[in-house]
Amino acid sequence: MCATCGCGPTSHHEHDHGHSHENNQKTGRNIVDVEQDILQENNLLAARNRGFFEGRNILAINLVSSPGSGKTSLLERTLTDLKTELTFAVIEGDQQTANDADRIHATGTKVTQINTGKGCHLDAHMVLHAMQGMKLQADSILFIENVGNLVCPAMFDLGEQERAVVISVTEGDDKPLKYPDMFHSSTLCIINKTDLLPYVKFDVEKAKEYAKKVNPSLEIIELSCTSGEGMQQWYQWLKSKVLTPA
Numbered sequence: 420m421c422a423t424c425g426c427g428p429t430s431h432h433e434h435d436h437g438h439s440h441e442n443n444q445k446t447g448r449n450i451v452d453v454e455q456d457i458l459q460e461n462n463l464l465a466a467r468n469r470g471f472f473e474g475r476n477i478l479a480i481n482l483v484s485s486p487g488s489g490k491t492s493l494l495e496r497t498l499t500d501l502k503t504e505l506t507f508a509v510i511e512g513d514q515q516t517a518n519d520a521d522r523i524h525a526t527g528t529k530v531t532q533i534n535t536g537k538g539c540h541l542d543a544h545m546v547l548h549a550m551q552g553m554k555l556q557a558d559s560i561l562f563i564e565n566v567g568n569l570v571c572p573a574m575f576d577l578g579e580q581e582r583a584v585v586i587s588v589t590e591g592d593d594k595p596l597k598y599p600d601m602f603h604s605s606t607l608c609i610i611n612k613t614d615l616l617p618y619v620k621f622d623v624e625k626a627k628e629y630a631k632k633v634n635p636s637l638e639i640i641e642l643s644c645t646s647g648e649g650m651q652q653w654y655q656w657l658k659s660k661v662l663t664p665a
């Protein structure tokens with residue numbers, strides 16, 4: 420159950436405990452109202468974050484995926500390979516632990532960990548709060564690694580310019596159809612762990628077709644953080660998004 424967006428209680432109550440129809444209707448209505456309020460407030464703060472990023476020419480990229488797709492691995496390799504060319508900072512989101520922040524810190528990159536407790540996503544306020552203690556440099560890239568979850572983070576704009584959804588070949592090629600909101604709201608889809616393709620049933624062309632069906636303008640990059648295959652294409656994409664300072 421998510422303590423902040425209220426995505427849990429609806430389905431639990433409706434399916435597990437057999438509440439009366441009237442009660443279900445009432446519960447459903449209340450939850451929709453609360454969600455609208457939360458999202459409206461979030462959008463205002465996201466606009467504030469976006470203004471901050473634009474004013475300092477910071478490219479903010481929200482990394483979303485299910486747990487274990489390889490977000491932190493992608494960051495570790497990227498930060499290590501490009502640290503002499505670009506300036507980076509990272510905000511790490513997880514329910515518990517500072518494990519990912521430790522992994523990022525080991526690359527020499529400035530990082531702040533947000534623990535959401537029972538929350539299943541980052542929101543714009545958490546990002547604003549984290550940024551206030553970070554002294555972000557102008558003309559830099561800020562990666563925001565979201566909590567591993569293909570559902571709720573889709574609803575929460577953080578003020579980012581780009582949203583990259585990472586899927587790995589061990590998760591099944593139908594994820595874009597099952598979680599369309601996430602793929603619809605993303606600008607880039609990274610298909611990770613291509614080194615494992617010989618061992619798993621994952622049709623790359625089908626995955627791409629499904630992703631494009633949900634979002635025709637979605638860009639797609641296949642890569643492996645382990646073997647390094649495809650990483651250059653990701654670096655090119657990243658550099659193409661960095662705006663030259665005026």
Ligand SMILES: Nc1nc2c(ncn2[C@@H]2O[C@H](COP(=O)(O)OP(=O)(O)O)[C@@H](O)[C@H]2O)c(=O)[nH]1
Pocket residue numbers: 484485486487488489490491492493567611612613614615642643644645646
């Ligand atoms: N074989 C393979 N394993 C990977 C790759 N990228 C990440 N992993 C592994 O997947 C697991 C989860 O990775 P992590 O970066 O922590 O995922 P996150 O939860 O999305 O941040 C770790 O055991 C990684 O070593 C890859 O390209 N190939």
Ligand SMILES: [Mg+2]
Pocket residue numbers: 490491492519564
């Ligand atoms: Mg991680």
